Amino acid sequence: MIRETPTHGSPGMKISQLRSFLSVVKHGSIRGAARALGLTQPAVTQSMRELETSLDVPLLQRGTAGVELTVYGKSLARRASVIEREIERAIAEIQGIRDGNSGLINIAISTAVAMQILPKAFATFRSRFPDVEVRLGEASIPNALPKLLDGTIDYMISHMLPDSLGSWAVERLYRASMIAVARAGHPVLSSTDLAGFSEWEWLLPYDDESAPALVRQLFAQSGVPPPRKVVRCT
DNA sequence: GCCAGCGTGCACCAGTAACG
DNA sequence: CGTTACTGGTGCACGCTGGC
Structure with a gap:
């Protein structure tokens, strides 16, 4: 067994210390965590x-009513929760290797994508990995990206514009077209240029950031102000 | 002043690895 | 195999603080 001996100012964090720390964060007191x-x-x-000594910074502000996180504690809390989830994922992965194709995967998927490709894709996946637990959730880019960052979800599947997520690992699954729809006989149908479209109310999907971005891009390319009246809906 | 709830300090114990 | 060192735990006493 390899043991790390933390020295002053030399981080040698242990998993048990991080678990204790996260429990303190969750319960707001050392006693509650214990x-x-x-x-x-x-x-x-x-x-x-020991954790504070190893990091050489105070993580907790002790008080009679419990403890509060210092700025260092808040920073560590964010990282520690990611580490904890990664450990859980690693354990699940190891168990999956040991037992066969078991494990857990968290996927955020936008409604439109779910309707288009999920049934067939999931059937294929399930036939290959019958023992994997799959957790699906709705995805909108603004709330899914932080979850990707903190490890709550493993993958996000959503429509997006090319190169719109430069700092993320993105794999294109398919190309999709967007169309504007209006009721039959709507006055906008008689418009001969894009300017005629911008004055009307636009209804854009709530969970798909690519739609409004594409609309803005389209209008900008034509030198036309983008629609001001926009409703986002699920 | 008393009490409750909090964290801290210290002695001690059990399990385990390293070593001769 | 016995000894030693280390780690991580418990139990208890204590001090501090806020509320009544």
Whole structure:
């Protein structure tokens, strides 16, 4: 067994310390964290002290009503939760290798994509990986990206414009076309240029950021102000 | 002043790895 | 195989603070 001996100012964090720390964060007190972890309060206190010593910064502001996170504690809390999820994922992956194709995958998927490709894709996936637990959730780019970042979800499948997510690993699954729809006989149908479209109310999907971006891009390319009256709906 | 709830300090114990 | 060192835990006493 390899043990790390933390020294002053030399980070040597242990998984148990991070778990204790996250429990303290969750419960707002060392005692509450200890209860939740099935440990005694001195054990958690000692763990927190060692963590602070190893990082050489205070993580908690102790008080009579409990503890509060310092700026360092808040930073570590964000990272620690990612680490914890990665550990859980690693355990699931190892168990999957050991037991066969089991495991857990979290996917955020936009409604439009779900309607188009999910039934067939999922059937194929399920036939190949019958024991994998799949958790699907609705995706809108603004709320899915933070979840991708913190590890809550593994993949997001959504419509988007090319190169709109430069800092992310993106794989194009298929190309999609967007069309504008108006009721039969709507006055906008008699418009001969794009300017005639901008004055009308536009209804754009709520969970698909590419639609409004595409509309803005289209109008900008034509030198026409984008529609001001926009409603986003699910 | 008393009490409750909090964290801290210290002694001690059990399990485990390293070593001769 | 016995000893030693280390880690991580418990139990208890204590001090601090806020509320009544």
